[in-house]
Amino acid sequence: MGMLQVLGAYLVFLGLLSAQTTASLNGTIPKTYGIVLFRAFDSIDVLGPAELLYFIGQVHKTEIAWISETLDPVTTEPLMAVMNPFNSSVFQKIVPTHTFETAPDLDVLIIPGGAGIRSPYLNNTLKYIRETAPKVKHVITICTGSALAARAGIMNGKKATTNKTSWPNVIPFGPNTTWVPRARWVEDDSGEPPIWSSSGVTAGLDLMFHFVETFYSSENATWISKLTEYVRHTDPDDDPFARNDTIVAPTAG
Amino acid sequence: MGMLQVLGAYLVFLGLLSAQTTASLNGTIPKTYGIVLFRAFDSIDVLGPAELLYFIGQVHKTEIAWISETLDPVTTEPLMAVMNPFNSSVFQKIVPTHTFETAPDLDVLIIPGGAGIRSPYLNNTLKYIRETAPKVKHVITICTGSALAARAGIMNGKKATTNKTSWPNVIPFGPNTTWVPRARWVEDDSGEPPIWSSSGVTAGLDLMFHFVETFYSSENATWISKLTEYVRHTDPDDDPFARNDTIVAPTAG
Structure with missing residues (x-):
């Protein structure tokens, strides 16, 4: 195809996009998202939600701040x-756009999980989460990001879920959290901001599709599921990876 | 948790991992993967397969080479x-590890899609794909990566699939390819190397799970689906986003 045809095809595509814009809830939609990056984050925990926001950015002015301790690229490689017993080199590095000091005001704080949530070197990350969460409109955690949020001290008295395989290793980070063992995702609206937590890795896609449906439109969610050919799980209680644990009651704070 | 507890928990996790190792098909498994990066690649096309390889790397020595024209970070931002009609800033940058000149010999070449496949500035990328494909054991394309592969000239006489929404805009890149409109993924074993192509974005996860099942073990695939809480689509013909197009017959080459 020549360049004119390419451009023409893309304008048709944009036409589809602008049709979606009108269906949105103007005025209430989030504009600025911040994703916290730390060593040994999980790729899809971060880039699953970001994939949906990539498309949202084509119909609404949207910003993602990629926030870390420094502007050095952040690796998925464990510390x-x-x-890494086989000395594999399967890791990648993402470039942050902001440090904890330069991050903009956020509408939504996204906290991913990954092996790195257990690191003893996350004091500044935990401080940023602790200080930022009360100022945003929504907190979203993906996978073991809820355990990182618990380490930061923002999950006391909240209900949440997390990765079901990592469950026994990470729920001790939140002794004052009600951990829900059967949930694709959990919405805790008991305080401000609401905290939405997803189960492991790809469950974050389902959480994020529901977030798009709730704060943008169901048309936007359907449109992105078609573009990404993602078969959504729309019922938060339908959890194929549910654990048999009884709910862990919050202990005294 | 203290550091010793963290380490203990992780060793349990590694114990689970080494149990998986014994089930593998030693000797036939791929070791070196190359993922081609170019401006305006799609995140999940790249990091979906890489997520599975991250876990495979914990049970087999595995390398991913992140290959691009230069070592400069590669952005998902369109050219x-x-x-980007709303001037959104929702893009991220990944750091390559190799250029086309320094890339190692590969067992598997992975070609992602994304808006960037239409770029007129991909001559070196297309040359790398064209020259590398005949030397690898497997070619995998994700989403519109099959159209990029077609642009590179490696899809003549092959059957393949691609993103169903982008379908009319991208199949013209492969006039001598049999495009399959109902397929979660397609395996073309008619020549060497075999070429596996997936439908849009998240269909690449299903292709990659099947690849893991085929060349590592079904235990590995099940283990990773549990860790990532991904509900697999295991039937390549079960395509919820199938088009109604009749199959486009190859035209004279």
């Missing part, structure tokens, strides 16, 4: 060699 | 402002 300890014991966590 | 043309018209493709």
